[in-house]
Amino acid sequence: MVYRYLGLADLTSGIIALVVSFFAYKCYTTINDRRFLLLELSFLVMGLGMGMRGFSLIIASKRTLHILMTCILIEAIARIVSYIILAVAYTMQLMSSRTMLIGIYLLRIFILDPIVDTIAIFLLSYVVFNIGMTLFKGRSKLTLIVFIAFFLLTLSHMFSIIGHYIPSLFYVTLSYLTQLSSFILLLIMLLRVG
């Protein structure tokens, strides 16, 4: 039963990620800045992955176990791909096909390893650091919201790692709730932007 609620949290986070992606797409089409395209792609991949995992958790049963496992795998791949794209966006480089190939190659090495969360933490730390630097320069409230959102997202992966080693539903739930809080903060940011 708890898994259904976790699935619902995942689905909600996924929908919010898609809303952020849509807004970034609108920004890209208006001013044609590729960094918005990368932001859009990143949140789109993240949102679809979380949405799929959320849905598979909601409908989880013995019969749909194989669907659940596939969706968890897809979500893990999507998550890392989205963080790589986000990291690329923050280095302000154009996404080349070479970068993507390296990303996919790395995924093939790491995807079956529980260390996926560690990679996510590394990539997110890079993003958090970049936003933190901007926050230090500008002290904008909106930047602070996004900074806390990405910090919480990093924290959710940390709880997920703890959940791997301490078999308790508490840390898994905490990881999902931190992730949901992170996306709710992004939604608040979007509402404040208008």
Added chain:
Amino acid sequence: MVDILRVIHERGKARPTHILYGANLSHDRLKKYLKELETNGLIVKENMRNYVVYRLTSKGYKLLKEYDKIRKFAEAFGIEL
């Protein structure tokens, strides 16, 4: 070009000299951008007695508002425009 729209918006209607200083542009660039904005229906030229003024159209106003949202969104993610 957004700077041009902003200067006109702040003043309600603006003369080319005001836009030139407000948007910090060269004369040639200003002429080029004003023509482009006018062609795209973002501003309108009004002939007064001895001078001309530019005014924002509703399309121009909408674009300025949209750009403001984009600026805030970019700022939130630490993206400098």
